[in-house]
Amino acid sequence: MNEIAGYIPDIGDEDFTKRILVFKRKNEKVEVEIPLLTIEQMDKVIEKVKRASVETLKAFTTVEIMDIIDKAIDRLLDRRSPYRQKAEQLLPIITGYDEEIVRLGLTIYLKKFRKHELQRFVVEDLGNPLLLDDFQPRIKGGFSKALGPNLITHIWSGNVPGLPLWSFISALLTKSGNIGKVSSAEPLFAGLFARLLVEIEPKLADCFAIVWWKGGDEERETCILEQSDVVVGYGGNSSLQSLQSRTPITTRFLAYGHKISFGLISRFSLDSQKAFETARQAALDVIRYDQQGCYSPHIFYVQYGGNVSPKEFARYLAHELENMEKRYPRRILSMEESAALASWRQREEMSVFYDSQKEVLGNVAHDWTVVYEEKGISFTPSSLNRVIKVIAFEKIEDLIPSIEPHRSFLQTVGIAANPRELFHWAELLGGIGVTRLTALGSMTSPEAGWHHDGRFNLLDLINMVDIESSAVVYSERFAPYVD
Numbered sequence: 001m002n003e004i005a006g007y008i009p010d011i012g013d014e015d016f017t018k019r020i021l022v023f024k025r026k027n028e029k030v031e032v033e034i035p036l037l038t039i040e041q042m043d044k045v046i047e048k049v050k051r052a053s054v055e056t057l058k059a060f061t062t063v064e065i066m067d068i069i070d071k072a073i074d075r076l077l078d079r080r081s082p083y084r085q086k087a088e089q090l091l092p093i094i095t096g097y098d099e100e101i102v103r104l105g106l107t108i109y110l111k112k113f114r115k116h117e118l119q120r121f122v123v124e125d126l127g128n129p130l131l132l133d134d135f136q137p138r139i140k141g142g143f144s145k146a147l148g149p150n151l152i153t154h155i156w157s158g159n160v161p162g163l164p165l166w167s168f169i170s171a172l173l174t175k176s177g178n179i180g181k182v183s184s185a186e187p188l189f190a191g192l193f194a195r196l197l198v199e200i201e202p203k204l205a206d207c208f209a210i211v212w213w214k215g216g217d218e219e220r221e222t223c224i225l226e227q228s229d230v231v232v233g234y235g236g237n238s239s240l241q242s243l244q245s246r247t248p249i250t251t252r253f254l255a256y257g258h259k260i261s262f263g264l265i266s267r268f269s270l271d272s273q274k275a276f277e278t279a280r281q282a283a284l285d286v287i288r289y290d291q292q293g294c295y296s297p298h299i300f301y302v303q304y305g306g307n308v309s310p311k312e313f314a315r316y317l318a319h320e321l322e323n324m325e326k327r328y329p330r331r332i333l334s335m336e337e338s339a340a341l342a343s344w345r346q347r348e349e350m351s352v353f354y355d356s357q358k359e360v361l362g363n364v365a366h367d368w369t370v371v372y373e374e375k376g377i378s379f380t381p382s383s384l385n386r387v388i389k390v391i392a393f394e395k396i397e398d399l400i401p402s403i404e405p406h407r408s409f410l411q412t413v414g415i416a417a418n419p420r421e422l423f424h425w426a427e428l429l430g431g432i433g434v435t436r437l438t439a440l441g442s443m444t445s446p447e448a449g450w451h452h453d454g455r456f457n458l459l460d461l462i463n464m465v466d467i468e469s470s471a472v473v474y475s476e477r478f479a480p481y482v483d
Helices: 039-055 062-077 082-095 099-113 115-126 164-173 189-200 202-206 218-225 237-245 275-291 310-327 335-354 396-409 419-431 469-478
Strands: 002-004 017-025 028-036 143-147 151-155 177-181 208-211 230-234 252-256 260-265 297-303 359-362 369-373 387-393 410-416 436-439 463-467
Touching: 017 082, 028 082, 039 151, 039 177, 039 202, 039 208, 039 218, 062 082, 062 099, 062 115, 062 164, 062 189, 082 099, 082 189, 099 115, 099 164, 099 275, 115 164, 151 164, 151 218, 164 177, 164 189, 164 230, 189 202, 189 208, 230 237, 237 252, 260 275, 260 396, 275 297, 275 310, 275 387, 275 410, 297 310, 310 359, 310 369, 310 387, 335 359, 335 369, 335 387, 387 396, 396 410, 396 419, 410 419, 419 436
Parallel strands: 002 028, 151 177, 151 230, 177 208, 230 252, 260 297, 260 410, 297 387, 369 387, 410 436
Antiparallel strands: 017 028, 143 463, 359 369
16 A cells, blocks of 8 residues: 655655655555655745745635634544545554544544634634734733744654644644654654645645655754744654754744653542542543553552552553453554563562562553552653553652652643642642643543643744834824824
8 A cells, every 4th residue: 555645835846756654554554655855845845835924824814724724624524534534544554553542532633623622722822813813902002913933844753643733733823834844653644634725725735845854864954944933843852952952043942842641549539439430531541542642641649548449449440451452452562662661561570579569460461551559659650552550649748759850841640539639739730840630531632722831832933013002102193184
């Protein structure tokens, strides 16, 4: 099976070097062909996208752009659509994730970009959506307008299918030209979305490009970094640091590196009726994309004092993971991942000899692992791929000292607690660096307009242009109607 990825506007040069990325899963194979631009071709694409950003994209109203995106999302949510069928057919082969995980995950994710949700993106950051279209009055006096840059470059990772849409759509809402560099791990979906947008509105044909090069190609990276107004980077901290070091000081650099998330489960969610459902929601957060997202849990802290003890909860969780493995099998791991998982599990099993309260639960094939601990309140990442720790605790104040040293890596906490606990815990967790608290079972599905790593979707991309009230008053002197 062959598929073409990426999207290049017409630059009058059809002689592109092609690279073939091969993906296999079970007995299926797909060869993805993607163009590798020369530096000269890259310069042409950059020039074309910048010009289209000024001449075409900024002429659209915000509502018109929302309507176009909404139509594209509607097609992708329709399982009869060729675009949706292609995504469902190819993404499991490319990513290795189970077909149902991909199908359900796409639907949950894509719903975040329907028109009424896009309105939330804009209102959340700007208050007045008309700020992106025209100068609007300010409470303090004068007028302001939000202007997107001419070129935003996105360096995307490929750990979660569909991830590029978040920054791509945010940038489109600011009427900015876009060049996105896809990952070798998942090169397909961004180009698929770009082609769908152009099919719906041909005027957008030159407003963006989806390109690829091998990670670490400094020549191509430097070419585009030096000509961008804003750079949005996803990936490992070392690779982001390298990118930032080669980005001009006048270019805004937004980095989204590795993060650690965890769950916090109150004793009030652990009575005999609620505990199974609590365990099920926790298991869903673990199995979705095999913990590859920055919002996926590494640890569940479970409070003493419920009708179901933390140790019993760990067994409930193990039971749910085993059931879900049968329905949503874990993807086949690479040799490196398998070795890391085996080493991690071996260390945990060895430590059981020194801690009689500790348990390591899993099936024969090691498709999932639950480690239960009582002694100590450690904060160590798991090896991912359905490996989770359950750690018992008395009160949240006991946890804070072990979590706080990792504040620069903290992101999401999935919570099962009563309202009083929710706000008390949120106050403490926010103080040590946590930026998102959500319901258990919703960790991998952020709400539209969420503050990614505590920041903004649109505000960090735009510049505000102010007309001060003094300029308005002064201009009245020169009006043609002045006596």
